[in-house]
Amino acid sequence: MANLLLVTPDTVLSARLSKLLAECGFDVYQATDLADYRYTAELVIFSPNQMSEADYKLFEKHPLQNTADWILLSEGSPNSWLDMMMSHGAAYHFRQLEDFGPLLDVVRELSDELQQLTQCPQKAIFSSSLDQYGSLLGSSAAMHKLYRLMRRVSQIDANVLLIGESGCGKEIAARTIHEQSPRAAEPMICVNCAALASELVESELFGHEKGAFTGAVNQHIGFFEQGGRGTLLLDEITEMPLALQSKLLRVLESGEFRRVGSDVVRQSHVRVIAATNRHPEQAIEDGFLREDLYFRLAHFPIQIPPLRQRGNDIIELANHFLAYRNQATNSAKVFSAAVLQAFANYSWPGNVRELKHCVESAHILAETTITTDDLPNFSVNQINNESVIGPGTSIKEAEKSLILSTLDACEQNKTIAAKQLGITVKTLYNKLEQYNQIDSLLPTGSELR
Numbered sequence: 001m002a003n004l005l006l007v008t009p010d011t012v013l014s015a016r017l018s019k020l021l022a023e024c025g026f027d028v029y030q031a032t033d034l035a036d037y038r039y040t041a042e043l044v045i046f047s048p049n050q051m052s053e054a055d056y057k058l059f060e061k062h063p064l065q066n067t068a069d070w071i072l073l074s075e076g077s078p079n080s081w082l083d084m085m086m087s088h089g090a091a092y093h094f095r096q097l098e099d100f101g102p103l104l105d106v107v108r109e110l111s112d113e114l115q116q117l118t119q120c121p122q123k124a125i126f127s128s129s130l131d132q133y134g135s136l137l138g139s140s141a142a143m144h145k146l147y148r149l150m151r152r153v154s155q156i157d158a159n160v161l162l163i164g165e166s167g168c169g170k171e172i173a174a175r176t177i178h179e180q181s182p183r184a185a186e187p188m189i190c191v192n193c194a195a196l197a198s199e200l201v202e203s204e205l206f207g208h209e210k211g212a213f214t215g216a217v218n219q220h221i222g223f224f225e226q227g228g229r230g231t232l233l234l235d236e237i238t239e240m241p242l243a244l245q246s247k248l249l250r251v252l253e254s255g256e257f258r259r260v261g262s263d264v265v266r267q268s269h270v271r272v273i274a275a276t277n278r279h280p281e282q283a284i285e286d287g288f289l290r291e292d293l294y295f296r297l298a299h300f301p302i303q304i305p306p307l308r309q310r311g312n313d314i315i316e317l318a319n320h321f322l323a324y325r326n327q328a329t330n331s332a333k334v335f336s337a338a339v340l341q342a343f344a345n346y347s348w349p350g351n352v353r354e355l356k357h358c359v360e361s362a363h364i365l366a367e368t369t370i371t372t373d374d375l376p377n378f379s380v381n382q383i384n385n386e387s388v389i390g391p392g393t394s395i396k397e398a399e400k401s402l403i404l405s406t407l408d409a410c411e412q413n414k415t416i417a418a419k420q421l422g423i424t425v426k427t428l429y430n431k432l433e434q435y436n437q438i439d440s441l442l443p444t445g446s447e448l449r
Contacts, residue, residue, distance in 0.1 A: 135175060
């Protein structure tokens with residue numbers, strides 16, 4: 001039976017709720033505040049007297065923050081800290097709850113989902129023990145929480161904002177939401193906003209008519225039309241110019257747009273999923289994201305957990321990627337114990353993408369057993385906290401090391417990294433594409449972005 005943690009200083013509410021919650025299929029534990037870390041649970045119900053900044057900070061560092069579903073109960077007064085909890089992973093917020101019926105319905109639904117996961121685990125693939133939802137792989141509590149959120153949002157048409165570090169799987173998550181939705185038979189269009197030339201963003205999104213501007217020799221159908229009644233992923237949304245963000249806001253509000261050079265108003269029926277590796281509140285404060293656009297996009301914000309928060313998924317994913325390559329090349333290579341220990345100790349700033357590239361590269365270099373000598377230079381040196389730049393290092397490798405280490409220092413924020421490096425964001429993307437040329441040798445697998 002799954003565990004439920006009820007956190008409230010209100011002893012009357014606690015007494016009323018605990019018995020009802022137990023009848024929903026949970027073992028119920030109780031605490032008076034979020035500083036009590038004694039309990040492990042799959043669901044947390046939090047009802048403070050008055051949500052404060054101190055409560056929010058306790059939530060941010062709570063050991064269940066990334067693994068459990070969170071439900072908030074409040075008296076109904078506007079509270080920015082409760083709003084921030086909702087944007088950072090809380091699933092439901094019930095205000096002025098007099099009838100416990102809606103709350104108990106949600107609790108029973110979560111209990112049923114958890115029971116199904118226990119009784120019907122996903123079939124392992126490629127000799128790995130990882131659970132799978134769509135194209136996402138992972139058996140950690142953080143991933144099961146993500147699966148439950150995605151299962152719910154896939155069945156509605158609300159806009160979704162995926163928030164997570166570079167390489168943690170945002171595009172794969174977006175594709176999974178599309179494939180599990182009623183729109184699955186329709187197109188899915190993926191757009192990297194940072195890789196678009198600023199002067200062409202409007203044309204790429206909305207299309208243009210022949211002769212609309214110099215070089216427009218043919219009519220062009222934009223992404224909003226190409227998507228039809230399917231899904232449009234706007235990746236790196238915070239890298240879109242602010243002027244274009246206002247036009248995007250207009251489309252999201254009314255569904256109407258015009259091709260560049262046309263007066264004809266067209267109607268969009270596409271569902272929009274946006275993604276960013278920035279914290280939205282910080283992006284708004286720094287001037288990278290319009291606040292009104294954020295609220296329009298973030299009907300359903302979802303945090304994608306970084307690899308370092310996924311426990312044993314690191315080793316299991318490495319084994320999965322290795323099994324994939326062994327099958328593709330009819331080989332039987334294995335990891336040494338030292339490599340698995342290095343994988344477990346490493347922080348993986350590039351997340352699943354970095355792990356996959358590391359395994360694929362090592363598989364190419366190794367004979368039968370993959371040792372630390374077979375790992376890519378940047379991974380080995382980062383694990384050992386050493387610099388890869390030294391006598392004999394080629395200019396190309398030194399440039400690569402500098403760019404990757406700058407990205408790590410900037411927490412994978414490509415705009416800030418490009419500024420520090422003295423290059424444009426587009427140049428940075430081109431460099432990263434060069435470093436990832438090994439992708440052309442790899443099978444199409446899960447969790448690349």
